[in-house]
Amino acid sequence: MWPQVCRRGVFRICDKRNLMQRRAGFTLIELLVVIAIIAVLIALLLPAVQQAREAARRTQCRNSLKQLGLATHNYLDIHGQFPPASFSAEGSGANLNRSASVFSRLLPMMDQAPAYNKMVFSGTDFNGSSGTDRNWEIKNSLRVPGLLCPSSAMPTTRSDTTSTNTRALGSTVPTAITVQLANYVGISGSYNTPTGTTRTETAWTGSGMLTANGMITPALSGAVWDPLSPKYGSRPQPVTIASVVDGTSNTAMFGEQGILTKSSASTTALNDMRASNIPGGAWSGGENQTSRVGNYTSPRSPYLINWKESTPSDVGVNTSTAGGQIHSVFSSAHTGGAHFAFADGSVRFISENTSASIINGICQRNDGQVLGEY
Secondary structure, eight states: OEEEEOTTSOEEEEOHHHHHHHHHSOOHHHHHHHHHHHHHHHHHHHHHHHHHHHHHHHHHHHHHHHHHHHHHHHHHHHHSSOOOSEEEOTTOOHHHHSEEOHHHHTGGGGTOHHHHHHOOOSSOOSSOSSSOOTTHHHHHHOOOGGGSOTTOOSOSEEEEEOOHHHHTTOTTOOSEEEEEOOSEEEEOOOSOOOBTTBOOSOOOOSOHHHHOOSSSOEEETTOOOOTTSOOTTOOOOOOOGGGOTTOGGGOEEEEEBOSOEESOTTOOOEEOOOTTOSTTGGGEEEEEETTEEOSEEOOOSSOOBSOOSOOOOOSOOOOOGGGOOSSOOBBOSSTTEEEEEETTSOEEEEETTSOHHHHHHHHOSSSOOOOOOO
8 A cells, every 4th residue: 555645635545456446347438339339340240241141042042943954954864855844634634734843743853752753643633722632642741942042031831722522532631731832933935926937026915825935834745736836725745955946055944933023014012923822832733724824934024023113014914813823923032133044054143124025035945036145
C-alpha cells in the first residue's frame, strides 16, 4: 500500500489489488460496443454464407440433372432408344393408358433396380385415380432424392386417394397413399404444330404433347408415325439418336420445375403447376390424352421460364383440366433462370430472359433452327 493524493489534497490509502480488480472488468458501454461490432460482422458475413449455401445447392441440383442425363443414356445403350414419357398398348383402354412415367422407366439406372423389379407394368393404372393400381405399395414408399432440387421449397410428396378397384386388391390397401413429386420434367417437344418440312415458329395451335417433336415423348405400341406430319391420333415410337436431327447438344431432354408459377394469363395467382403434381406423382405418365399428362411437358407460352409476373395475355399456357399440366412452364428456385439437361449429357443454366423462339428450339429435336448464342 502507498499513500495517494486526491485532487483535494487529501491523502488516502488505496488497495492496489482492489484498484486493478475494478479496472479489469467491462463497462456496460464497452459491452454494448462489442455486441454491436459482432452484429455488424454477422450482417456482413450472412449474405456470403447464404450465397455459399445456395451455390452448393445449385451445384447439387446440376449434378442431379447430370445423373438423370447419364441414366437416360444408359437406358439408350440398353434399349436402343430414349425412354418414353408414357407407353400404352393399342386399344388398351383408359386405365392402361395411365402408364409408367419416364422416371419409372429410369429407376434401374438410378440405383433403384429393386423397386423397378417389383413394379407391374401391364394391367395396372400408374395414375391410380380410377383403375387398378398394382404398384400402390411401391409408390407409397419409394423416394428418390435425385428427382428433387435442394433449393426448391415445393412439397416433395402428395396424397392420393386409392380407387375402389385398387382397394379391392386386399384389406391391407389404405384409403390414401403418399407419392413422391419431382422438380424435373421430361420435354416432349414444343407446343407449335409445324407443317411440312419447315419447322419455323409460325403457328401457336395444335397440341405440342401430340406433336411429340422433343426427346421424351409419349409412345403407342404398334403406332405408325410420320415424323414430318405429326397429328392427333398417331403416337410416335420412342426417340432414337438418328431422329435427333438438330443434334444432341442442341436439344434438351429435361428441365426444372421448382417454384410456383401462373396457371394462365388471366390470373395473378401462383400455383403448383409441376407436371408431376398429378395422381401417381413422379411415377405416372398420365394418359395418352391432351387433358392429362404426367412428368413431361410441351411448353406453349412466350414466357417459358419462371412465368410468375403480370405478363401480357398469351395462348393459355397451362391447364389443370382432368388433373394434368399439359404445357407447364419451366421454373427454378435459382435466381435468374433454370437448369436443363441436354441430349448429349450436358447440363446448362438458361436465363429466364431467353427468347421463346430459342426455348422452343431447344425443346424440339428436328426443327432445323440455328439457335445461336443463348
